[in-house]
Amino acid sequence: MIEVSELSKSYGQVQALKNVSFNVESGQIVGFLGANGAGKTTTMDIMCGCIGADTGVVKIAGFDITEEPLEAKKSLGYLPDSPPLHGEMRVKDFVSYAALLHKVPKKQLKQKVDYALEKLSLTEVRDRLVGNLSKGYRQRVALAQAIVHDPKVLILDEPTEGLDPNQIAHIRELIRSLAGQHTIVLSSHILSEVQNTCDRIIIIHNGTVVQQGTYQELVHAMESGTRYRLRVSRGSDQILPMLKTLEGVQNPSLGADPLAIEFGLSAQAKPDLLDDVIKLALNQGCGIRELTEKTKSLEEVFFKLTH
């Protein structure tokens, strides 16, 4: 549905994007993850035809955004990072203006506008001026503007920015409900958001795509064998050298908690090696408190990739 290949863009001396390529299948939700200034907004602006790229091609639903912009933009809904709102318009007028710009037929106009307003629970503020609304409402009006013409492709730049936790949950639910009929790309610097809503994650750093795949794939790619965490009540430094001599145990080390030892198991380790580790600890009279499998959070993956 979306094809981005070899995108490069520089602002004067600053190279914002370097050979960014990715594909998004129809019906997927893809998270675009990156720190501030990583190139998320630039990529999205180029994808929507708001700015041009130096090199590279973007195809939306099979149409090149620079060669056939009208066709491509018809199937595109975009929520930019700063909501493009006319403060002096009423909510319903603004949303119908956006619908008209996107060539919604006059006959369907009212129905589509009502549907978008309802979907974002804006019905009670439909007659208020956009400029008088709070930030959360404004963000939702901007979202309504993006979905009113029922686009095949939705590009959302930090959609939950500035919303309260209830609204964030609501928007996430909405995005989930839009999946399937729509292809969605959403950017964020909040990891949990991407982790919860997206089928696939693309991590961008300093203008290059550093990693892409599903959440599990990303975490898996970063794992070199499973890590375990053993917490004892005393004497952790005492058993640490002993663990090092145990065959199959990989780089045991003291964690942030001085009573906890973190270690990995090599692929050749015998199946009941964990029992040996516990026996060792018990024999030394350390007192076992906890033995857990450590899975990496997206935060760690992200941190590792971008540092």
Added chain:
Amino acid sequence: MSAVFTIAFRDLKGYFASPKGAAIFFFFLLLMGFFFNSFISTFLEMTQRAPMFGGEVPTLETLVRALFYNLSFILILVIPAVTMSSFSEERRNQTLRLLLKSPVTASQIVFGKFFSSIFILGLVLLCSAVYPGYMLAFGNPDLSVILTSYLGIFLLMSAQVAFGLWVSSMTTNQFMAFLFTMFGLFLLLILNWIAPNLGGGSWLESFFKYIASTDHLEAFLKGLLTVADVTYFLCFIALFLFFTNIVIDSARWR
């Protein structure tokens, strides 16, 4: 075409939703009123005095021409006020993205903005018709001269709007757009007088004189409708709308 009207209609509503539209009408009519008042009293004074000193009695045509000359100067203040926001405010509010990401062409955006400005300024001109109307009610000026003058002023105004849109499309700062438009329009009007200094009798002088809008307007104010002058204004409009189109469209490939 419908996209052009969608954009133009929204802009028009924008003018009247804010005090901006009302302020433009207020100051324009106030200025026109002041000048009309002083013109009339000067006119009456001269008609009374002229026979005493053996001079020529001024005709109503002189009064009409003075009125429209004056109008063309007031437009230098009004037009930048209307066009300054057209693109720069949208750029600043990020609402230009709304247009750029929509399935509309750059020329549709430019024409939309052009028509909305033309429409509001057309309304302003319509309001100014009270003064010639006043003369028609209490005197007998030549109606056809008034009509050609209006046509000339309208063409001049459209050309100035096209110029103002071009300036506005290049900046995010409304005040800069206002200043540069006003300066540019003023230069265009006085180019006629400074042409001899710039070109010193050569072809350059006649070139600058041709570019200046003053001579072209003068024919209309005399009641002359010439193809050359109409063409001048139409070319001017087309040229600057084209420039604006390039500025807006360049966002896609720059």
